[in-house]
Amino acid sequence: MDMESESQQAGAQRVPRLLFISFFLSLSLSTLARAATRRHEWEISYQFKSPDCVRKLAATINGQSPGPTIRAAQGDTVVVSVKNSLLTENLALHWHGIRQIGTPWADGTEGVTQCPILPGETFTYAFAVDRPGTYIYHAHYGMQRSAGLYGMIVVAAAAPGAEPFAYDGEHLVLLNDWWHNSTYEQAAGLASVPFVWVGEPHSLLINGRGRFNCSAAVAGTCNATLPECAAEVFAVETGKTYRFRIASITSLSALNFEIEGHPMTVVEADGHYVKPFVVKNLNIYSGETYSVLITADQDPNRTYWLASNVVSRKPGTTTGTAILSYHGGGSSSPPPTTPPTGPAWNDTMYRFQQSVMTVAHPAHVEPPPAIADRAILLLNTQNKIDEHIRWALNNVSFTLPHTPYLVAMKRGLLGAFDQRPPPETYAHQGYDIYEKPPNPNATTSDALYRLRFGSVVDVVLQNANMLDANKSETHPWHLHGHDFWVLGYGIGRFDPAVHPASYNLKDPILKNTVAVHPYGWTALRFKADNPGVWAFHCHIEAHFFMGMGIVFEEGIERVADLPTEIMGCGKTKGGH
């Protein structure tokens, strides 16, 4: 049961004691006085689902995929007890966009912050939601997220009127892509020689609903009249303004989202208020969230499409659709038009411009530190290791250790991972980002970047050509444990002697996920002020699986005693 309950500091004894005490210390008394605790009890199991009318096993939360929405208010504590009933599969759940200040063990990143939750076990996550905004949760173990384990977190502002915009009603839009192949099939393909690629998604889902053409499905697996795969209907009333909270949890696809006939004013990105701008449609990358406002000012006697289209890769998937319905949702008839098809999939500059336009709301600017203590330049390349296709950063393709870094570092288990520091930079002057990698060979490593506590760190992500000629993809990079300022974007080769002069230090947006455009670069800055160990990786499920990530450590000595619940795998004794 998803027994959500609120209690004013009641029931603390139900949280594992260690988790709670450490967590308690990190909260101020004034916050405690008014904060509520939002409790959820989740059971994770495989069930037959037909999200796009085709029957497939999906990993569900209390029988649902997407899982239940977590609703809380700023300053609340969220407690989710997760029972793994997957029978033969481990599990970990990540709270995407929640910084886990004081609770680094609750980040839910298998191999980084915890051991996996074993079948039959229950693990309790407890963390504060310290900022209002739109967030996501999802599995963070293997490619489990693409099996359907995901949902939304909505944190309301603590005080009414605290937000720099107003609206009459709210809707949630959770975008995803979906395959009929199992995650095991997909992962085995990625790790095979020769490489087997699953291809473009079979469908695009909006709030877990899509539509596959049954005549193309295996006989007996597809039923187009199932209520489960009927398009979601979003109800509006004439003259009112609605906030749509939009999140993308795609495994692969960059998406463009449009509400036919209703321009959108972008007001929030990843939990931060945006200097409002109006778009006909919104580009959204995996791991990003936005809030947009629309006004219901069109002919109420017909319905309108909500449409999700693949961009950045040559699309092979039908538009994902839902329906906007006036008169409070009176009609669910399909609109009389064809669904919007979005911009040209290869129009990089169209997407680039929206990225550049996303800056902080004038009344909510948090200026970044003027200079950084350290700059890390990361060249993103596709490589080969022992004939396997991998992704690498500065020639290093990431692998997760068996002992979570948080445990290994706190307990001094030096043999648990590669102790050599990974490369800070690459030969940027001589590297032609438009050519196939001259030497595609790379190495694998589980080394991590150790950051001085409190230091200011710049990261520049440089995109490049893949193993195939004339090909460079968009990568949405996500940082755990922090938000970063987005200082700048470019297309072409980043030059550390030139481009930092053009950084936006005036009103950059803070985000937790950002796009690196094809053949482009993106520059970020963050403060290493959250004690813990934090993953930073491409949010494309296949890319992270193939090594596209790194890990940061900061202030490990300041992390409180770890809960034993996160331990029990890998090395448990010190030495080499």
Ligand SMILES: *[C@@H]1O[C@H](CO)[C@@H](O)[C@H](O)[C@H]1NC(C)=O
């Ligand atoms: C996905 O499933 C289809 C149909 O069963 C199969 O032909 C294809 O090889 C599978 N792809 C992968 C990567 O396993």
Ligand SMILES: *[C@@H]1O[C@H](CO)[C@@H](O)[C@H](O)[C@H]1NC(C)=O
């Ligand atoms: C479904 O596929 C069949 C066969 O390929 C095609 O004739 C039909 O037009 C398709 N239907 C839709 C709604 O796209």
Ligand SMILES: *[C@@H]1O[C@H](CO)[C@@H](O)[C@H](O)[C@H]1NC(C)=O
């Ligand atoms: C398809 O689903 C509908 C609605 O649940 C059901 O009435 C119908 O029997 C199903 N068709 C088949 C062939 O299973």
Ligand SMILES: *[C@@H]1O[C@H](CO)[C@@H](O)[C@H](O)[C@H]1NC(C)=O
């Ligand atoms: C919608 O339908 C109602 C009732 O038929 C009619 O009075 C109204 O004028 C129509 N509105 C528009 C914009 O066509």
Ligand SMILES: *[C@@H]1O[C@H](CO)[C@@H](O)[C@H](O)[C@H]1NC(C)=O
């Ligand atoms: C996009 O691809 C089409 C062909 O598919 C080509 O005609 C067009 O020039 C391309 N546009 C851009 C911006 O590259």
Ligand SMILES: *[C@@H]1O[C@H](CO)[C@@H](O)[C@H](O)[C@H]1NC(C)=O
């Ligand atoms: C990667 O390693 C190769 C040698 O194996 C070297 O030639 C190349 O310059 C390195 N690339 C980067 C980006 O460091």
Ligand SMILES: *[C@@H]1O[C@H](CO)[C@@H](O)[C@H](O)[C@H]1NC(C)=O
């Ligand atoms: C890359 O590695 C392969 C085999 O591992 C080797 O045959 C090849 O010569 C290497 N390429 C370069 C340019 O060193």
Ligand SMILES: *[C@@H]1O[C@H](CO)[C@@H](O)[C@H](O)[C@H]1NC(C)=O
């Ligand atoms: C890549 O692009 C260049 C320049 O646009 C062109 O000359 C070349 O033929 C292309 N190569 C391939 C394999 O498409």
Ligand SMILES: [Cu+2]
């Ligand atoms: Cu990627």
